[in-house]
Amino acid sequence: MGEAVMFLLPDDHQKSINTAPEYVNGHDSSWFEEVIDDDLKWSFALNSVLHKGISEYQDIVLLDTKRFGKALVIDGKMQSAESDEFIYHECLIHPPLLSHPKPKTAFIMGGGEGSTAREALKHKSIEKVVMCDIDQEVVAFCREHLTANKEAFCNKKLDLVINDAKVELEERKEKFDIIVGDLADPVEGGPCYQLYTKSFYQQILKPKLNTHGIFVTQAGPAGVFTHQEVFSSIYNTIKQVFKYVVAYTAHVPSFADEWGWVMASDTPFCIEQEKMDKKIQETINGELLFLDGASFCSSTVLNKMVSSSLKNETHVYTEDNARFIHGQGVGKKSNL
The missing domain is CATH 2.30.140.10 (Spermidine synthase, tetramerisation domain)
Incomplete structure (x- = not known):
């Protein structure tokens, strides 16, 4: 490394x-x-x-x-x-599931630690969650050491697959209500930066969404000084593929920064505060620690500097023209 x-x-x-x-x-x-x-x-x-x-x-x-x-x-x-992962994972998984009229199936790209699956399985309407991570070792030691997710790993609704997410989506005949990108940040030499590209979103991912389907992805640092590393580009790339796109952010203490997510669909989102709070009470087992209607709606209101950058961004992710955050992967690339 x-x-x-x-x-x-x-x-x-x-x-x-x-x-x-x-x-x-x-x-x-x-x-x-x-x-x-x-x-x-x-x-x-x-x-x-x-x-x-x-x-x-x-x-x-x-x-x-x-x-x-x-x-x-x-x-x-x-x-x-451990202390603040609920912020990241609640922001990643619940907005799309709450925005969908009745989500029954979800496909998680990455998510090897099990936290994203854990949050998805809280929704009463969910019948099946496919979690596809490329790295068996990550899944194995998270399963052993992260006790908060043991119940999720044992849930009968979870279909755990060790594979390249691109290959898995291509080979599966079924479609999904929700597709989630819980991928590592795009670093040069890492295994997943190609899963942030326009061609992947357009040719592989979008065709695997059901009617009213929603895609959501983590989109990297979104602070005043960091949002142009990959966040603005991921947002602009997704805008080329989907009709309705929402970017939102939250501060994650262990990341030492504001973090970004992007949610997209060809169907308008239902993100009104009162409706979201009502759905949280009616459709989720247990209580959320961070997210409610008010906090989600406020998270979509970006400061002037970030919102201007997203509006004016022209870069589109491609295999030959990617952006990376600071860092370097050490393993071999996935077979994309």
């Missing part, structure tokens, strides 16, 4: 794992450092490193952090943390 993603340990011992993150000298406690940019790092004090290794596709680390609990790091980038 080309990035200086560091683990600072207290025992003055320095070692490295192939091209994976290095472990170097620290003082009072162990630390994980994520390199956000050439001049910016984000550090976490650690209790321990639960798992580390390089799979066929990605560099994978599972940490036990002091501030955020268990944290999944892929290719040097924080994917989710």
Whole structure:
């Protein structure tokens, strides 16, 4: 891995794992450092490193952090943390499911830790959730270590598939009410940046949506200084394929930034505050911790700088003209 993603340990011992993150000298406690940019790092004090290794596709680390609990790091980038992952996953999964008249089936691209499936399975109308992740190792150790998702992994409505999401969608004859992109951020050399391209959305994904179907994807950092890395481009690319597109953001503390999602359909969305609150009460088992009608509606109101960038963005994701966030994948690319 080309990035200086560091683990600072207290025992003055320095070692490295192939091209994976290095472990170097620290003082009072162990630390994980994520390199956000050439001049910016984000550090976490650690209790321990639960798992580390390089799979066929990605560099994978599972940490036990002091501030955020268990944290999944892929290719040097924080994917989710135990204490605040509900923000990311509620924002990803519930807006499309609440906007759909009666969602019965969902296809999750990625989502190996199980949290997105967990949230989808809270909806009473859901009959089947297909979770398709390319990396068996990610799924295996998340299943073992992330206890909050054990029930979801055992749910009979969950169809867990280890495969390339593009191949899986192409080969399946069925269509879905909801398709979710819970993919790693697009980094150069990573396994999934091609799943953010116009050709994939138009030729593979959209034909697999039922009438009134909705697509939603995580879309990377969306802060004042970061939204033009990939967020604005993903939004503009999806606009080329779908008639109705909504971008929304929320602050995720463990990401140290505002985060973005994009929801799209050829059918208008129902995102009125009162109607959404009513559907939450009627259609979801259990209580949401972060999302309600008011918070979702407010999340779609972007600040002037970000909204102007989205309006004026011209870049369209293609296989030969992609944008990447700062970072570098270490595994081999998927067979797209």
